[in-house]
Amino acid sequence: MTALALLALALALLPAGLALANLLALRARPAAAVPNGLVSILIPARNEAANIGPTLAAALASTGVPVEVIVADDHSTDGTAAIVAGIAASDPRLRLIPVPPLPAGWTGKNHACHILGEAATGRHLLFIDADVRLAPHGAAALAAAAESAGAALVSGVPRQVTATLGERLTVPMINLLLLGYLPIPLMRRLTDPALGAACGQLVLVEAEAYRRVGGHGAIRESLHDGVRLPRVVRRAGLATDLVAASDLATCRMYTDFAQAWAGFSKNAHEGLATPRALPVWTVLLGGGHVLPPLLVLAAPLGAGDATLALAALAVSLLTRAAITLFTREDPWTIPLHPLTVALALALQWNALLRPRRAGVATWKGRTYPAA
Structure with missing residues (x-):
């Protein structure tokens, strides 16, 4: 058990070290002068009547760089198109375009983004989800970051708004994985x-780079554009970058646990839930974040070294606290951290092991053949 506690401490120290390096790198990135050129803010929308009004208000309030805003209405059956059309009537910077029928071999979001990319006229293309609220300086700051870094693609995680227990138990894994396990300084060099x-x-x-690499057409079958698109860009020899984006935009992804479970499950097979990757991630995440509290609970029974177990738990929670405070997420999620990681692993294993159905529900009620 002492050896197990040592392993837990080592596995907790790994993301702690990476998080420290990453947070310093994100904080130290120098700002650049706002580049010249139009930014096209591109929003795929399917049945987003509840979100699209505030999202457009925020996008159209952008400052520091000229913008056009284009919404692709992807066969909405609610009032999405009418809301957009009403706002567009009073602001010529906003356009509404219809999405053609979904071709075979495409996922809905990628097809809508492809249509948006073809319609855009800006030097930079800023793709946002319909539930993302840009800060007034958000578009300009991202364009400036791309200019400063010499990057063809720049992304960041908006500040995640979580109002229910189910959201607080699931959504924080996004920043833990990016900031605790991706070496951002190395990513910037290679x-x-x-x-x-x-x-x-x-x-x-960057619009020219986007079209050169094939844009969303190059990942047309994917359900995880956040993973696949930057890899397509980097495969072409171009740089990508991550920036701290908690003050650039906000997003409330889901409204309860069921939505979060379904949403994260749909693209699990393009993330952690593969036969090769998931056992490794289970050791890394389970050993570094779930095992320490179990060892602390077992220590009074004479099972293992309490000091080492407490040290591993402290490192894990401090890492999560640093990431949470940096990204301005809900601090009440910090004590839930071991359960959050355990649920994330359960979700990934469920996605990997469950029998494949004839179709998988994906983006806004569409189904696609199982891979």
Whole structure:
């Protein structure tokens, strides 16, 4: 048991060291002058009547750089198109375009983004989800970051708004994985596709580079554009970057645990839930974040070294606290951290082991053949 506690401490120290390096790197990135050129803010929307009004108000309030805002209405059956059309009537910077019928071999979001990319006229293309609220300086800051870094693609995680227990138990894994396990300083020095990462909620791409690499058409079958698109860009020898985006945008992804479970499950097979990757991630995440509290509970029974177990738990919670405070997430999620990681692993294993159905529900009620 002492050896197990030592292993837990080592596995907790790994993300702690990476998080420290990453947070310092994100904080130290110098700001650049706002580049010249139009930014196209591109929003795929399917049945987003509850979100689209505030999202458009925020996008149209952008400052520091000229913007056009284009919404692709993807066969909505609610009032999405009418809301957009009403706002567009009073602001010529906003356009509404219909999405053609979904071709075979495409997922819905990628097809809508492809249509948006074709319609955009800006120097930079800023793809945002319909539930993302840009800060007034958000678009300009992302364009400036791309200019400063010489990156073809720049992304960041918006500040995640979580109002229910189910959201607080699931959503924080996004920042833990990016900031605790992706070596951002190394990513900035190399163009290895394996180091590519983005948050699909907020992605800015240089328009010429986007079209040169094939844009969303190059990942047309994917359900995880945040993983696949930056890797396509890096495979072409171009740089991608991550920035601290908690003050650039906000997003409430889901409203309860059921939505979060379904949402994270749909693209698990393109993330951690593969036969090769998931056992490794289970050791890394389970050993570094779930095992320490179990060893602390077992220590009074004479099972193992209490000091080492407490040290591992402290390192794990301090890492999560540092990431949470840096990204301005809900601090009440910090004590839930071991359970959050355990649930994330359960979700990934469920996605990997469950029998494949004839179709998998994905984006806004569409189904696609199982891979």
